[in-house]
Amino acid sequence: MRILCVDDEPLALKMLEMSIQKAVPDAxxxxxxxxxxxxxxxxxxxxxxxxLDIHMRGMNGVxxxxxxxxxxxxxxxxxxxxxxxxxxxxxxxxxxGYIMKPVSKSKVEKELADLRFPIQPKKxxxxxxxxxxxxxxxxxxGAHVRFERSKSKEMFAYLVHKRGTSCTSREIFAAIxxxxxxxxxxxxxxxxxxxxxxxxxxxxGAESAVIHTYNAFAVNPEVIxxxxxxxxxxxxxxxxxxxxxxxxxxxxxxxxxx
Numbered sequence: 001m002r003i004l005c006v007d008d009e010p011l012a013l014k015m016l017e018m019s020i021q022k023a024v025p026d027a028x029x030x031x032x033x034x035x036x037x038x039x040x041x042x043x044x045x046x047x048x049x050x051x052l053d054i055h056m057r058g059m060n061g062v063x064x065x066x067x068x069x070x071x072x073x074x075x076x077x078x079x080x081x082x083x084x085x086x087x088x089x090x091x092x093x094x095x096x097g098y099i100m101k102p103v104s105k106s107k108v109e110k111e112l113a114d115l116r117f118p119i120q121p122k123k124x125x126x127x128x129x130x131x132x133x134x135x136x137x138x139x140x141x142g143a144h145v146r147f148e149r150s151k152s153k154e155m156f157a158y159l160v161h162k163r164g165t166s167c168t169s170r171e172i173f174a175a176i177x178x179x180x181x182x183x184x185x186x187x188x189x190x191x192x193x194x195x196x197x198x199x200x201x202x203x204x205g206a207e208s209a210v211i212h213t214y215n216a217f218a219v220n221p222e223v224i225x226x227x228x229x230x231x232x233x234x235x236x237x238x239x240x241x242x243x244x245x246x247x248x249x250x251x252x253x254x255x256x257x258x
Contacts, residue, residue: 001027005051006038006064007080016051016080016103023108035059042071049112051099054081054234062232062257065239073243078111079234098236122225126206129160131228131255132238135247139204140225151176152197157247159210159219160226166218169194175252232257 003020007013010033017031032038035056042050050068052061059067065077082101099107121128127145128138135157137145147153158175159167173182173190180186194217201207211218221229228246230238247253 001048002046003027003029003049003051004032004038004041004047005029005080006032006035006056006061007053008033008035008056008058009053012053012082012101012103015101016053019103019105019108020051022105023112035064039064039067039071042068042075047072047075049076049078051078051080051108054079062234062239066231066242066255066257069239069242070244077236077239079236079239098234124223125225126209126223127201127204127225129224129226131157131160131226131247131253132242133245134249135160135253139206143204145200145204145206147197147200149193149196152193152200154250155193155197156201156210156219157250158252159217160224160228161247161253162218163229164218164221166213166216168216172217178251228255 001024003024005013005016005020007016013031013033017029020027020029030041032041035058038050041047047068050065052064052068054061056064061079065079068075068077078099080099080101080103099111121140125140128140128142130136130138135153137147137153137156139145147156154176155172158172169187169190170182173186176193177186177190198207198210198212201209206223209220209223211220227238227241231242246255
């Protein structure tokens with residue numbers, strides 16, 4: 001088993017490295033103070049597990065996690081932090097996947113006991129949205145949300161991609177019609193797709209997932225349980241579920257953790 005770890009604070013890194021070695025004496029453990037050096041090592045020689053400090057100068061732990069997943073989509077990632085915002089409610093939301101400093105052998109052993117962190121359902125969500133792999137939408141009980149038109153589903157996907165940012169009709173048009181001119185016939189067709197999208201959401205009681213103001217639309221992230229949003233929120237289950245594919249069926253989709 002190859003384990004890499006990184007922390008830009010030398011003393012914290014030494015404690016992390018020693019704790020990992022005590023927890024798994026037979027593992028090949030390599031420690032880095034520099035994120036780019038760890039990334040290069042992972043590219044050259046591979047890695048099974050990486051322990052990443054969240055708050056580092058330059059590339060932070062979340063950005064590094066995304067790059068490591070591009071190297072090996074199956075790599076297990078565990079975050080390390082000394083900041084209190086990841087205790088209390090945040091830690092109870094994520095059953096595991098974080099190690100609070102100071103790091104110890106027992107804390108490392110606890111995280112290594114379950115490397116596939118399950119994603120806990122978000123309470124009160126109206127929809128569960130899958131962005132990793134092909135885009136898809138489900139009700140909280142796991143039933144598919146049926147979109148009568150593929151462009152209506154793509155429109156909703158684009159709004160999810162924008163993460164609550166208000167999008168004008170023209171912006172949405174440019175995404176789903178690519179290089180087509182913004183002419184009246186297609187504008188009317190966009191209105192048809194919009195109506196169809198809202199009809200599909202209403203059919204499952206989730207019409208409030210889209211906020212519609214004059215000539216603009218946005219999703220309401222508060223009522224959506226989305227794997228990509230969870231990645232951005234440092235959810236270890238979502239980070240470990242990411243296998244370098246994001247809304248694969250849409251040309252405009254480019255995943256960024258922020």
